[in-house]
Amino acid sequence: MIKVLFVCLGNICRSPMAEAIFRKIVQQRGWEDKIFVDSAGTGDWHIGEPPHKGTREILTKKNISIEGKKARQISQSDLSNFDYIIGMDAENIGNLRRMAGAKSTGHIARLLDYVPECSQEDVPDPYFTGDFNEVYDLVSEGCHHLLNDIVAREKL
Template sequence: MMTKVLFVCKGNICRSPSAEGVFRQLINDAGLGEVVRVDSAGTHAFHIGEAPDARAQAAARKRGYEINHREARQVSADDFREYDLILAMDWEDLSDLQRQCPKAYQHKLNLVMRFANEYEEATVPDPYYGGPEGFGKVLDYLEDACQGLLELVRKRATQYQAA
């Protein structure tokens, strides 16, 4: 059984494509690429069709993640049904998702930092209006959160294989 994870931020050009890139690399390295599907989207339509922010791409590339293949998209009604976990970067994104999401799927929504083990911050800060150092901080947070998330999907995959 496949586990489907959707990362969400405001415009889908900084944080959520970075999370997607980090998590995709982790699941591939763990040999889970066949049982975990990962994607990203934005709560708003600001950047639909655009590539990730050049600063996000540069920061990701420095750490060995490729995110340049992404095109920004907005969360769709189908996403709430299709994905098992829909992980927001901050409280505003989570609130936007909660307003859009049908009641039957609200349990799928959470903050990505819920899975962090090293950092105690509840949210991933938006680096868009800051300097390049903000993009490195975003990756620090996302690497931590995605490592915790990897443990969850690994357990899930193991449980399904055993059943």
């Protein structure tokens, strides 16, 4: 099974949104038995909390379930248990690489690195910007491209 972990700062806005969107795409393609999806945050501020209200609202509007998701902090074992560790911005990637050192066996990359000719490198944090629509659009596009890349790499 291929394991994909989405990571942001607190695991209440961007990474649970990416987890939910990616899971729905995987289910639509019938690959739930081939791809496992989760999310985590680099910080511990929101452990145990549900996703941010803005994330829940936009996902509900798009008919994407986030039910039961609670924020968690990334663990050292995640870095070797997941095949793809996808950060939302440069800060997340820096934190992940520092944590991983030489121990990570997972492929660490930024989500928008998978989007060809994307004018942005980072998914902005809607916790600070308040723009959950922009984040949804970026994350959705990134998730589609990421899945296509995984399908090609893993020969699904």
